[in-house]
Amino acid sequence: MRPLLSMAAVLLLAACSSGDTGQTTRPSSPTPSACQNRDRTHLMSMTSPPAQTIDRGKSYTATLRTARGDFKITLDPNAAPVTVNNFVFLAQQRFYDCLTFHRRVEGFVLQGGDPSGDGTGGPAYKLPNEANPAPWKTGSVGMASSPAGINGSQFFVLLGDAPHLAGGAYNHFGVVSQGMEVAQQIQIGDQILGIDITVQ
Secondary structure (H helix, E strand, C coil): CCCCCCHHHHHHHCCCCCCCCCEEECCCCCCCCCCCCCCCHHHHCCCCCCCCCCCCCCCEEEEEEECCEEEEEEECCCCCHHHHHHHHHHHHCCCCCCCEEEEEECCCEEEECCCCCCCCCCCCCCCCCCCCCCCCCCCEEEECCCCCCCCCCCEEEECCCCHHHCCCCCCEEEEEEECHHHHHHCCCCCECCEEEEEEC
16 A cells, blocks of 8 residues: 555555346356466556446445355445446456455454555556545445555455545445455455455
8 A cells, every 4th residue: 555644544554347136247157165266467467447347327246255254345336436347347357366365454454456465466557546535434445555556456444444544545445235244354364265246
């Protein structure tokens, strides 16, 4: 993540991309019970965010599967359309399968989505700033930035309220709507088995 103006935030955050009836949109192979690592070469070489394909008039939910259980993220395509489109695209391409959560700060943040596994990696593009008034509270989901300033795939889930994140430095694009107790249990090194997208 990029440094914040607040020294407290710096200390905490350092190192630190349908249907009408509610179907689950998946690629041809469903999420396995044990993840299968994918070739991400073509996705990692992308230099701009994927083309916009989401419908802002529909609702999008991401079910994130882990060995500790599942949790659901209600995405906000109206507040952050490019960010949600990017997260949906990567999930449907199985980019996140087998990636780990590489960072956890108790009571603050859980972070994952980096193919490098250390907070330095991701596709070679930067999402536009989509600052919005959504409060940064327990369960909020935002895009993280690597030290190089790219924010194509790494995301974080807040494990506690963090009003100091307000100000537009990070794109807030969803909130955990079910299974927050699962997210609270996830530890560094735990894998993302897969992410399924439901469209209503």
